[in-house]
Amino acid sequence: MPEPTFVLPNPYSPYADADPLYRHLFPVFAPELVGDPAPGSLVLTRCERMTVVPTEPITYTDELDGPLPAGLCPLCIAAHRGEAPPRFPTTECRRCESTTRHNGLCAICRQDQHADWWQASDTWARPFRIVQGKRTLDGAVFPNGQAVIIDDPETGLSSSAESLDLLLTGYHRAEVMLAExxxxxxxxxxxxxxxxxxxxxxxxxxxxxxxxxxxxxxxxxxxxxxxxxxxxxxxxx
Missing domain, CATH: 1.20.5 (Single alpha-helices involved in coiled-coils or other helix-helix interfaces)
Known part of the structure; x- marks a missing residue:
């Protein structure tokens, strides 16, 4: 399956501190032993922020020399190519009082609170809307990852796919916005x-x-x- 020409931002979490307008890359150490990060988990990004792992992580070669889809975090790409990631200021975690570079809440505390929030919120569908030319269409992503969009509200005609990324391949150059x-x-x-x-x-x-x-x-x-x-x-x- 070819790589997409654009990518959506990572799933939302109130405990993520990575730039919410980009899709981020994740460092994977010894993938043959630990595997890829689990979808839905809050993990460290290449730009040394925290964000949620999407259902379908994007994989590339180590060099990232080929054409890249729009929407990838430029800081993640730079760090993956060997540049030093940005150094964020240190603060004290308001929960465990440890030193952190994650805006007042350390990575471990963010992961703990995200896990509770994700388990509670994952039981609900997440609405979204796309704009394609003069058309505005509504849809939803369900907890199992399946996405549905209503193509014609009057007749009930709709389209669905195993994920939102797959669904959007049928809507060329559509602007996508999730509720959050x-x-x-x-x-x-x-x-x-x-x-x-x-x-x-x-x-x-x-x-x-x-x-x-x-x-x-x-x-x-x-x-x-x-x-x-x-x-x-x-x-x-």
Whole structure:
């Protein structure tokens, strides 16, 4: 089966701290002994964050030299190719008080709490929506991974597949959004807008400070030039 030309983000978990807009790669040590990471588990990514293993992990050669699908985490790709992953700041885990680089909750505590949350949430279907041209279609992914989409609500015509990735192969260039992704994307946009506003406010404050300083210096120069010749340029400025 050929590799996809695009990939969806990893499944959602409130205890994942990896970038929710990308699909992440996982380091696998001695795969012949431990195997691939279990779908649904929260594990460490190549970019040294935590995210949920999807139902169908993506496999590539170690070099990753071939064409890659859109949607892969660029930091994971860089780390897989030998570059150093980013160094995140250390904090104290609010649950076990150990030192961690995972935003106030260490990897082990995240895994423990994710396991409880995943077991409870995995009994429900997850709705999603795709936009293909002028069409907007609704569907759902069930706990066993099977995905169903309603092609014609009036007649009940629908399509299904063993997974959402397989189902989407029949909807070329469709934009996909899971229910929780709507919240995450919206939140990300709000954070981005707030960051841009803060940056502009800082720049404006710096500009005003520099302008006030220039005005004070100009005023001091004029005061010093009160006793100079009437034709001095400072009097005509």
């Amino acid at each position: 992704d709507v919240i995450r994307v919206g939140t990300a946009r709000v954070h981005h807008a707030a960051g841009e506003y803060a940056r502009m406010a800082i720049d404006l404050a710096d500009t005003r400070t520099a302008l006030d300083k220039a005005r004070r210096e100009l005023g001091e120069l004029k005061d010093e030039g009160d006793d100079c010749d009437p034709n001095c340029p400072c009097r005509n400025s």
